[in-house]
Amino acid sequence: MTATSPRLKHEVKDLALAPLGRQRIEWAGREMPVLRQIRDRFAQEKPFAGIRLVACCHVTTETANLAIALKAGGADAVLIASNPLSTQDDVAACLVTDYEIPVFAIKGEDNETYNRHVQIALDHRPNIIIDDGCDVVATLVKERQEQLADIIGTTEETTTGIVRLRAMFKDGVLSFPAVNVNDADTKHFFDNRYGTGQSTLDGIIRATNILLAGKTLVVVGYGWCGKGTALRARGLGANVIVTEIDPIKAIEAVMDGFRVLPMAEAAPLGDLFITVTGNKHVIRGEHFDVMKDGAIVCNSGHFDIEIDLKALGAKATEVKTVRPFTEEYRLQNGKSVVVLGEGRLINLAAAEGHPSAVMDMSFANQALGCEYLVKNKGKLEPGIHAIPTEVDQEIARLKLQAMGIKIDTLTLEQIEYINSWTSGT
Incomplete structure (x- = not known):
């Protein structure tokens, strides 16, 4: 009230x-x-x-x-x-x-x-x-x-x-x-990577109390938020798959040690999906069709449009709340998909950001x-x-x-060197 x-x-x-x-x-x-x-x-x-x-x-x-x-x-x-x-x-x-x-x-x-x-x-x-x-x-x-x-x-x-x-x-x-x-460097390097990485998993764990170790976790998008989420998930023992549309970010994910797949190939493999793209419907109807029974999907991008919940609802015969911020969609094919936080920011819906x-x-x-x-x-x-x-x-x-951390400062000689073009090998 x-x-x-x-x-x-x-x-x-x-x-x-x-x-x-x-x-x-x-x-x-x-x-x-x-x-x-x-x-x-x-x-x-x-x-x-x-x-x-x-x-x-x-x-x-x-x-x-x-x-x-x-x-x-x-x-x-x-x-x-x-x-x-x-x-x-x-x-x-x-x-x-x-x-x-x-x-x-x-x-x-x-x-x-x-x-x-x-x-x-x-x-x-x-x-x-x-x-x-x-x-x-x-x-x-x-x-x-x-x-x-x-x-x-x-x-x-x-x-x-x-x-x-x-x-x-x-x-x-x-x-x-x-x-x-x-x-700003002091925003996206830290907030997006370390903040989103930790708080997203915090929200998932509070909503579900699942063990991440041993799970196949699909991170959808490898921007700074995706990098942080993938890094923290691996640290908790998850087997991380990354999906991307940007070839540079995709090769970066590969060289960071993650498996990179198209969403169509990742969808049947994942136990847990986290969207961090800022785009619309990156998990769609055709992906829900092939997911494992009990697959969990959630979003840590800004708006609640990354997961196509309308398409998921159309496939469901029943929707019920099984825990706070946790809804199970029972599909016509007999399997279920679990949505966290109504597809909104899971780190703020189920945790403290x-x-x-x-x-x-x-x-x-x-x-x-x-x-x-x-x-x-x-x-x-x-x-x-x-x-x-x-x-x-x-x-x-x-x-x-x-x-309480101190760093070095340039000497006069170093300042002169980096501002000169005449010095070389």
């Missing part, structure tokens, strides 16, 4: 969950020293004073720490969920009760509610949008043209969202700058990306802009410092 408050407009499950949420937010904050340093600076400098900000993100303990940092910097912020199953209800309650941040997010909300929350976010008339999948920006461009003049820019941290932004720019409808947080330590760098990029947009208001051309290299490196430096 949606809670109400006389102090603050919001839609969360239950404000009474706030004390637990606060404990968990503070626990996550212990593993986020880079964002904490940024928050402390923001509190002094107030870079977002007078800025209306909307964040469409997974409402987790890590996102809460980002929202708190942005508010410390003076932002008038509203937070909505970027995925109906990723909200942590106690976290949402705490942000409303303890930090007076308007939150519109309830775990398990239906699509109608989710879309209504996007409209509520746009009613805030944001100057900055932090997006996770580009839904808010796309809705703004399609339905709220009169608000485009208010926009300073947006930041985007998903591959799916960047693909959409590039398509928007190609079509000539992206009329403001977008900061590509997703491709990425570990805080890796989100520390991702959300540091988000915070500094927003600051970059504000500092360069009116100077950046419409289109997609990379996080400045010096910002990326500063985040890495702060992370190393927090970990």
Whole structure:
């Protein structure tokens, strides 16, 4: 049931969950020293004073720490969920009760509610949008043209969202700058590889309690998320098969020691399938037909379109929930296929998402990306802009410092050498 408050407009499950949420937010904050340093600076400098900000993100303990940092910097912020199953209800309650941040997010909300929350976010008339999948920006461009003049820019941290932004720019409808947080080195090298790799398997294990050792596990896609998932699955003893459409990524998977097959050949072999492509219907009807009885399929890409659940439903004679976030489809051929998390992000549907330590760098990029947009208001051309290299490196430096790790610096002789073309063999 949606809670109400006389102090603050919001839609969360239950404000009474706030004390637990606060404990968990503070626990996550212990593993986020880079964002904490940024928050402390923001509190002094107030870079977002007078800025209306909307964040469409997974409402987790890590996102809460980002929202708190942005508010410390003076932002008038509203937070909505970027995925109906990723909200942590106690976290949402705490942000409303303890930090007076308007939150519109309830775990398990239906699509109608989710879309209504996007409209509520746009009613805030944001100057900055932090997006996770580009839904808010796309809705703004399609339905709220009169608000485009208010926009300073947006930041985007998903591959799916960047693909959409590039398509928007190609079509000539992206009329403001977008900061590509997703491709920052301190984001995709770590968040996608180590974060997705660990949290995906965490979600699968929580949903099913299966033993991965000895299982044949099919990773669909070998981008950074696929690499991390395959690496961690092998570490737990799974026999990993990779499917790919990109020949360079396919040969990389081969040379990393994985078996590479087309999906048509992998489908009869797999005990467990994980999609991480960002594309549509990479597991389809013809694949379900040849899967083993009891094969498990799940998704760790952004949207719930990677597995063709409509085709699977058409083949089913019965669908039943056998565990939380675990549904068994009994097929007409007598076999069953098990779907985890309704085909949505399994690491957030059944678990808690990425570990805080890796989100520390991702959300540091988000915070500094927003600051970059504000500092360069009116100077950046419409289109997609990379996080400045010096910002990326500063985040890495702060992370190393927090970990107590020191690295070398160049000597004057080395600096002279790498900046000269006259020295040789």
